[in-house]
Amino acid sequence: MTAEHVIAKPVVAAVAAHAASGVAGVVRLEPGVAGLVGSVARTARQRFKGLEPVPTEGVRVRVEGRVWVEVDVVTSAVDQAVAVARAVQRAVAAAVTEATGLPVAAVAVFVLDIELS
Amino acid sequence: MAMNETDQGYLLPCGRDVEAVWDRLDEIDAHELECPHCLGARESLRALRAATEEMALDTEEPSRALFGRIMSAVRAEVRRGEVLPVPSDDAGPIHVSGRAIAAVLRFAADTVPGVRARHCHVVARIDVIDVALKLAVSHVNLTVDVVDVVRERVTAAASARVGVRVNRLDITVEDLYDL
Numbered sequence A: 001m002t003a004e005h006v007i008a009k010p011v012v013a014a015v016a017a018h019a020a021s022g023v024a025g026v027v028r029l030e031p032g033v034a035g036l037v038g039s040v041a042r043t044a045r046q047r048f049k050g051l052e053p054v055p056t057e058g059v060r061v062r063v064e065g066r067v068w069v070e071v072d073v074v075t076s077a078v079d080q081a082v083a084v085a086r087a088v089q090r091a092v093a094a095a096v097t098e099a100t101g102l103p104v105a106a107v108a109v110f111v112l113d114i115e116l117s
Numbered sequence B: 001m002a003m004n005e006t007d008q009g010y011l012l013p014c015g016r017d018v019e020a021v022w023d024r025l026d027e028i029d030a031h032e033l034e035c036p037h038c039l040g041a042r043e044s045l046r047a048l049r050a051a052t053e054e055m056a057l058d059t060e061e062p063s064r065a066l067f068g069r070i071m072s073a074v075r076a077e078v079r080r081g082e083v084l085p086v087p088s089d090d091a092g093p094i095h096v097s098g099r100a101i102a103a104v105l106r107f108a109a110d111t112v113p114g115v116r117a118r119h120c121h122v123v124a125r126i127d128v129i130d131v132a133l134k135l136a137v138s139h140v141n142l143t144v145d146v147v148d149v150v151r152e153r154v155t156a157a158a159s160a161r162v163g164v165r166v167n168r169l170d171i172t173v174e175d176l177y178d179l
Helices: A009-021 A033-048 A081-100 B018-023 B030-034 B036-057 B064-080 B098-110 B144-162
Strands: A026-029 A059-064 A066-076 A104-115 B083-086 B094-097 B115-124 B128-138 B165-177
Touching: A009 A026, A009 A059, A009 A066, A009 A081, A066 A081, A081 A104, A081 B094, A081 B144, A104 B064, A104 B083, A104 B098, B018 B036, B030 B036, B064 B098, B083 B098, B083 B115, B094 B098, B098 B115, B098 B128, B098 B144, B115 B165, B128 B144, B144 B165
Parallel strands: A066 A104, A104 B094, B128 B165
Antiparallel strands: A026 A066, A059 A066, B083 B094, B115 B128
């Protein structure tokens, strides 16, 4: 008997978002307009069922056997933006593989803003 | 509200026109008290009037939080349009917004006394960046040294805050100002 596991993209995205936002130097994930629209729709759907959705804003996922992840982040100027981006790549790849068993092909990181404060 | 003019309005089975019922919604005559068609039409029209009045009176604006999220998403979209590739390894590509880098470099130049950073343009080369920076300098502070200090701080900020090496830094003092 063979069993097939299907992991939905929002699951991978939520795992990736959680891992990325926990990295030191990441101020927040940055949802684009498409991400915001998608998240509002998903939030409304889950609220309707009485669930509080896990955030997936700022993460795009493609699954074709392996996983491709894109993360949009805002970093703090206290840390080196490129070093934070590398840490995000490691954290996201490790978390996605651990949670879903899927191999991660690449994690692309976009630093959309560096917060000076 | 403009309505399409028709020769004849929508006639109820009793022979009365719906338009006539609408016009006299709050008055009622003997026929309408008994006629089930007129009573039905009147009830529906009352519900319609109540609903439109309620919507017209609803002036509530979307919450500040939602407005803020939308504006933040729009700004992110603009910055996403001009990201620069920076050195990365097998884990995947890394891009940093050119505007974000420019803001960091302008901020670094501003820390030099008497210097106001103006326009800053960043171009990505392979593994390094080229920067064109324009300044306004207080006439009290204008010396050859001040540009060197700016050069030092901007280069240091690029490596410490962003993690990229500056290949070329063009500084233009385009204006003087009084303190």
